[in-house]
Amino acid sequence: xxxxxxxxxxxxxxxxxxxxxxxxxxxxxxxxxxxxxxxxxxxxxxxxxxxxxxxxxxxxxxxxxxxxxxxxxxxxxxxxxxxxxxxxxxxxxxxxxxxxxxxxxxxxxxxxxxxxxxxxxxxxxxxxxxxxxxxxxxxxxxxxxxxxxxxxxxxxxxxxxxxxxxxxxxxxxxxxxxxxxxxxxxxxxxxxxxxxxxxxxxxxxxxxxxxxxxxxx
Amino acid sequence: xxxxxxxxxxxxxxxxxxxxxxxxxxxxxxxxxxxxxxxxxxxxxxxxxxxxxxxxxxxxxxxxxxxxxxxxxxxxxxxxxxxxxxxxxxxxxxxxxxxxxxxxxxxxxxxxxxxxxxxxxxxxxxxxxxxxxxxxxxxxxxxxxxxxxxxxxxxxxxxxxxxxxxxxxxxxxxxxxxxxxxxxxxxxxxxxxxxxxxxxxxxxxxxxxxxxxxxxxxxxxxxxxxxxxxxxxxxxxxxxxxxxxxxxxxxxxxxxxxxxxxxxxxxxxxxxxxxxxxxxxxxxxxxxxxxxxxxxxxxxxxxxxxxxxxxxxxxxxxxxxxxxxxxxxxxxxxxxxxxxxxxxxxxxxxxxxxxxxxxxxxxxxxxxxxxxxxxxxxxxxxxxxxxxxxxxxxxxxxxxxxxxxxxxxxxxxx
Numbered sequence: 001x002x003x004x005x006x007x008x009x010x011x012x013x014x015x016x017x018x019x020x021x022x023x024x025x026x027x028x029x030x031x032x033x034x035x036x037x038x039x040x041x042x043x044x045x046x047x048x049x050x051x052x053x054x055x056x057x058x059x060x061x062x063x064x065x066x067x068x069x070x071x072x073x074x075x076x077x078x079x080x081x082x083x084x085x086x087x088x089x090x091x092x093x094x095x096x097x098x099x100x101x102x103x104x105x106x107x108x109x110x111x112x113x114x115x116x117x118x119x120x121x122x123x124x125x126x127x128x129x130x131x132x133x134x135x136x137x138x139x140x141x142x143x144x145x146x147x148x149x150x151x152x153x154x155x156x157x158x159x160x161x162x163x164x165x166x167x168x169x170x171x172x173x174x175x176x177x178x179x180x181x182x183x184x185x186x187x188x189x190x191x192x193x194x195x196x197x198x199x200x201x202x203x204x205x206x207x208x209x210x211x212x213x214x215x216x217x
Numbered sequence: 218x219x220x221x222x223x224x225x226x227x228x229x230x231x232x233x234x235x236x237x238x239x240x241x242x243x244x245x246x247x248x249x250x251x252x253x254x255x256x257x258x259x260x261x262x263x264x265x266x267x268x269x270x271x272x273x274x275x276x277x278x279x280x281x282x283x284x285x286x287x288x289x290x291x292x293x294x295x296x297x298x299x300x301x302x303x304x305x306x307x308x309x310x311x312x313x314x315x316x317x318x319x320x321x322x323x324x325x326x327x328x329x330x331x332x333x334x335x336x337x338x339x340x341x342x343x344x345x346x347x348x349x350x351x352x353x354x355x356x357x358x359x360x361x362x363x364x365x366x367x368x369x370x371x372x373x374x375x376x377x378x379x380x381x382x383x384x385x386x387x388x389x390x391x392x393x394x395x396x397x398x399x400x401x402x403x404x405x406x407x408x409x410x411x412x413x414x415x416x417x418x419x420x421x422x423x424x425x426x427x428x429x430x431x432x433x434x435x436x437x438x439x440x441x442x443x444x445x446x447x448x449x450x451x452x453x454x455x456x457x458x459x460x461x462x463x464x465x466x467x468x469x470x471x472x473x474x475x476x477x478x479x480x481x482x483x484x485x486x487x488x489x490x491x492x493x494x495x496x497x498x499x500x501x502x503x504x505x506x507x508x509x510x511x512x513x514x515x516x517x518x519x520x521x522x523x524x525x526x527x528x529x530x531x532x533x534x535x536x537x538x539x540x541x542x543x544x545x546x547x548x549x550x551x552x553x554x555x556x557x558x559x560x561x562x563x564x565x566x567x568x569x570x571x572x573x574x575x576x577x578x579x580x581x582x583x584x585x586x587x588x589x590x591x592x593x594x595x596x597x598x599x600x601x602x603x604x605x606x607x608x609x610x611x612x613x614x615x616x617x618x619x620x621x622x623x624x625x626x627x628x629x630x631x
Contacts, residue, residue, distance in 0.1 A: 027290060031286070034286065034289070055289065060289060063289075154274060155276055157274070175230065179226075179233060179266065182265070182266045183265065183266070183269075185273075186268065186269050189269070189272070197264045198263075198265040198268070
């Protein structure tokens with residue numbers, strides 16, 4: 001889902017207009033990118049309120065600093081980098097006391113065993129966050145670097161090179177992160193009752209019967 | 218790389234990712250498939266990978282909340298008025314600026330950050346600057362020189378416009394080494410003068426950061442330099458020497474020379490026919506006071522403590538200097554005014570200033586809050602009272618004692 005040259009041209013044109021004070025261009029730029037930007041925040045922060053705050057902050061910052069956008073990167077790269085930074089800042093500011101079951105600092109190990117420990121559910125009230133689906137929980141159980149990578153690439157469809165630029169890492173790092181993130185997500189989904197192919201004993205996952213787990217398939 | 222038979226997918230994860238994307242060249246793909254055919258474990262893991270990818274790709278994106286657009290770009294689309302006098306802030310601005318989760322706080326958005334307002338503000342500022350800075354510089358240089366010549370109470374100018382120096386000039390009692398031009402014309406000037414006049418935002422911020430004595434911010438009508446009359450526009454005063462409580466010995470000194478008048482206010486002598494610093498009508502001053510109230514929650518001090526027009530006194534955390542400068546410049550550009558930062562009160566207001574500073578313990582703290590949402594450009598100035606009325610005596614020291622805050626007097630030249 002790489003942005004076509006046409007899309008880049010349109011962004012470039014809109015940016016020029018926005019810089020000269022054209023509010024319609026600002027609105028248009030916003031609308032072109034709001035969905036992915038918001039969902040990036042949503043899926044990395046885990047709840048819609050923080051996501052809206054962070055997306056708002058990022059857009060304001062982006063439009064305020066439009067002059068510093070050099071045009072040597074895609075606008076979407078630049079914008080989502082701002083979103084990522086805002087999201088990281090938010091996570092840092094609001095980092096809760098370490099949740100039990102929080103992911104190990106590294107998602108690691110062959111087969112991803114141990115990558116996801118327990119679930120991150122304890123610290124989050126599903127009734128409040130309104131987004132208590134197993135996928136959300138699975139994503140939130142990943143450590144941040146892996147979560148951002150897999151959300152950008154697999155969920156939002158950013159190409160690896162652009163995701164690498166957004167996160168400021170090598171493309172190879174992106175690939176190895178999303179590989180391991182997917183393994184961890186598979187584990188988490190198995191625990192949540194998903195029938196994940198390639199899992200030897202899906203019957204033992206027991207996710208369906210776990211209290212507090214939304215029943216899934 | 219080659220995949221050996223005993224190399225499981227962890228060793229070639231990047232290749233596996235490309236394989237799932239169908240991005241491998243023919244030879245590499247064959248190599249992967251050969252391994253997968255022989256290694257059920259890796260094959261199973263890639264199926265899991267594929268499954269997770271499909272789950273993620275099929276996950277619908279959520280709709281952003283409806284108000285996000287307004288929150289994100291509202292100020293750009295409904296910008297603050299810039300560069301023209303307005304009686305009242307636009308309604309859109311009011312709506313946007315009343316987030317209910319703040320107490321007395323009004324979110325403030327500087328006009329200069331709005332893309333649309335930016336140009337107007339810069340242009341407006343540029344005009345004011347070009348008209349006034351040169352004159353301000355000259356004047357401050359002259360007066361500074363005179364003062365230095367006349368006394369050992371070395372005054373200094375921190376005006377960047379004056380080109381005489383670094384911000385420390387204001388706080389280190391260095392004799393002004395300014396041009397001598399014009400000094401002779403000011404032979405009558407009293408030597409109690411240390412002042413700063415600057416409209417340059419960076420110099421303002423530096424001054425607020427470095428000042429060891431109260432800093433004065435004055436709103437006044439744009440300085441008119443047409444007609445060849447030099448616009449002095451400066452407010453001559455002794456910021457160092459009037460610093461309470463030691464400076465009271467100089468507060469009675471009044472300037473008599475014609476170019477040293479800073480205030481055209483009603484509380485002081487207005488002298489010199491060549492003073493062109495314009496005053497504001499009381500209507501303008503009232504509108505300005507309303508704006509200050511709206512953005513900071515501050516009410517003017519009692520009239521007996523007015524320097525000229527409505528006057529405010531606060532402790533400003535130095536870390537908020539840039540926000541404050543943004544704020545006052547934004548207000549001034551909105552109303553088509555000039556704003557200057559000065560090292561002291563106008564000469565004729567030194568009594569008032571001294572009385573005002575005697576009540577320092579009653580000053581509120583004016584703080585810019587940015588930590589909370591909603592955004593990076595909402596500066597929410599809040600005020601808090603240090604001590605309840607009548608209990609100020611119990612207050613040990615004021616926030617400026619440790620250097621973290623600067624005493625700030627804001628006044629409107631009515």
